[in-house]
Amino acid sequence: MKFTIVFKYSLFVVLIAVLFCLLTFPSLAQKDRVTAKEIVRIADEKMRGLSSQGEYSMTIVRPTWSRTVIMKSWSKGTEYSMIYIMSPAREKGQVFLKREKDMWNWVPSIERLIKIPPSMMMQSWMGSDFTNDDLLKESSILKDYRHELSGKEDIRGYSCYKISMYPKEEAPVVWGKLVMWITTKDYHRLKTEYYDEDSYLINVENLFDIRKMDDREIPTRMEMVPVDKEGNKTIFEFKNVKFNIDIKESFFSQQNMKRVR
Template sequence: MNLPTNYWHKLTFTILLLVGAFAGKSQEINISEIVRQADEKFRGTSSIGELTMIIERPSWSRTVSMKNWTLGNDYSLIYITAPAKEKGQVFLKRDKEMWNWVPNIERMIKIPPSMMMQSWMGSDFTNDDLVRESSMADDYDQKLLGEEELESYTCYKIELIPHDDAAVVWGKVIMWISKKELHWLKAEFYDEDGYLVNTEILSDIKQMDDRVMPTRLEMIPADEEGNKTIMIFNKIDFNVDIKESFFSQQNMKRIR
């Protein structure tokens, strides 16, 4: 069947318009900004919160309660309120440095960068996880891998590779962020050799102060069946009036 030349011209023009529209839509997706917004839901400019951590093992479980203060990405202070054995322990992060105050022995311990991958209080969270030493938006290059359905949410699946000079503990992170709400719903953490170390599942989405966010985090190690640690945000206030001077070694000994 021979079609007129102008038909083919119109068809070609239509195809070019569709390709151009698709390309334009793709360019509108700012992956770095998506990661930043999902990450910032847990940060704010500052915050004061109350959290519960449940460490689950095949034959036992343990619950730790704490208060947490943050200022930006560089300052964090965690005060343990229960159980009695650990009550009064304080963890402080200032910029790239981290300390632990242990009142029972009245000792201030500096935690070196080499220990950021170590377990925090016997849990499946690392020291890095708890003080959020790294920023997913600033310390990693982001790449969109595609889209996947996760717990009734359509999510961006994003690969994060650390910058060469970034002081981070992971060789690669895969994140799932809901397209509409920008909730961080899942993350897989890989070591430098590409082996899966931990999977983090985020759920129980609620209103917390001025935002809607996941309030339950489960960290599940890849090679320890039956082990996981649950972190629950019981209460959190964002963008509170808190000074840099609050985050000091002197205040670690006074805080209650």
């Protein structure tokens, strides 16, 4: 009888301790149950915020030459974005606009506004290893893909979730599959593999230099490398970015493409 009472008391103490831990550290319990889609959502929102304004550089590297493009960018959610080219001189003033499903390019040298059709999403953006879709984001990694947690792997010393993404039927996507590695601790995206419709690996993107940018820590350098073109890569760097700024949808207009600086 005495043993039974002691055992029940000990079990009660253990249960209270477990309950206390769950109540005190709910984020730990929730993190264990987080879905693959939620992991991708957190990582994606960390990189772009609800809205943003920033300056970036893009260096295109080839075996015998390289060139750097400096740009400004504004965004609001996933439906609105505008990119203004600051340099080099021959491309200065070009503007790219995404407004919901429509995408445009203003070319001041010929004073022409060009609509970018969905068929051009797979084409190179300004001669880089990024596609039009990578920069203008016609497709959504959240809405247009199914997400599967494929396990955990270490990437450059960071424990990461490995997430495989497959396009939904009739989704407007250019890739047949994406594989993404996101850190388990702070949800930083460290690597993405891009596959075509036949499951051939086309590009590998690595992200580096995690540091404070405005109100958050994020990777601030991306390197996109085509697997079948030795010596080719494109480096995209965050220079100065402000997140969650006050910006209206009306800013993202064809008229404003000709005015932004």
